[in-house]
Amino acid sequence: YVRHARRHLAGPRAEFVVGDALALPFPDGRATAAVSGLVLNFVPDPARAAAEMVRVVGPGGTVAVYLWDYGEGGMRAIRAFWDAARALDRRAEALDEAVRFPLAGRTPLRELLTGAGLAGVETGEITVPTRFRDFDDYWGPFLGGQGPAPAYVASLPEDHRAELRERLRATLPRARDGSIRLTARAWTAWGLRP
Template identity: 70%
Template sequence: MARRFVSLLDAAPGGSWRDIGCGTGAVTQAVLDLAEPETVVGIDPSPGYVQYARRTVTDPRAHFALADAVNLPFADATASVAVSGLVLNFVPDPPRAAAEMVRAVRPGGLVAAYVWDFEEGGMETIRAFWDAASALDPDARALDEAVRFPLCGRAPMRELLVGAGLEGVEVDAIGVPTRFSGFDDFWQPFLGGQGPAPAYVASLPQERRAELRERLRSTLPRAADGSIELRARAWAARGRRTA
């Protein structure tokens, strides 16, 4: 998804990029591979993510630092492009984060972000999980990303970037297939404990966890070879700072 996002931007080669909420460095790596930047600076508030990105993204053009999306450690108008991947729904003040990204880029500079499409069911893996969880536990509905996250649709992403003062805002859907070799391959990521769905699984006693697992096993569509074919979709929004 990160590579599809960077390709969609069609940014001019060169320039200085900022990756806001860089996490593991996936977007930074995609920028390095596809956009021919002079430099990329990724920031994240998690020391673990910053350390991981520094270990795995070894290109000398990339640098990583601890920082928060609503207080970027960059001078005004010093970047060519500011991007953010799958982060803005987790920021306590998305409009301020968007404004900070705009502040960091030069006039005419590009600001872009993408988030998972929870609003319109574009994340079939997550939709299947919460449908099963809510059928067994009505209280689980309040934890569903479609309920909790405000920026998971086309219109909210457009409003966010327009509200930050960007011109020519466009929002596109990016879809990718998500294929699992079997149910165990599907279920394993939910045992990691990180993120709303895995955290919910971790909170369940063993018997209820097993009940949820078996309900999912019985409802997911499977091919003759046992594989599970689903789709993931994100909304990618971009615009330029007023010149």
């Protein structure tokens, strides 16, 4: 991704650098804005990552973050998956992203940025439609092994995988044309460095 971005998107206003979110490779106050998109759930110390974002932004600069909402009413494609998995397998509860990623909410994100020293912290949400052509279009990404839910599917014996697939097939809402229309919500938070 970085190689492609450097070739096609780099220029006088954009630079692409690989670094550690807990030790950003930039001097204090270098940036006017720092944004973390869909990352903080996977960082071992989100508070330290937020502090690093604040450090590299100059006074009056903006720090913003956003994360998928894995709870009820949030990322509905994933929520349906974990609800079905949990109904069939008790060990799925500990793997559910709503349980594993408690930072993904309006209040936790506000507290994270306020705790990092930002002023005027605000929160919001972004909701987008997610439309799947049919059940196979929905189910296919879960077979790739990439991410928490697909890794869980890959760990299942074939009979349990089939049971989960059929439970989802029976419970997901379908339009007349067979498509599955859901929504995905991300929580957002942003504030200014004093």
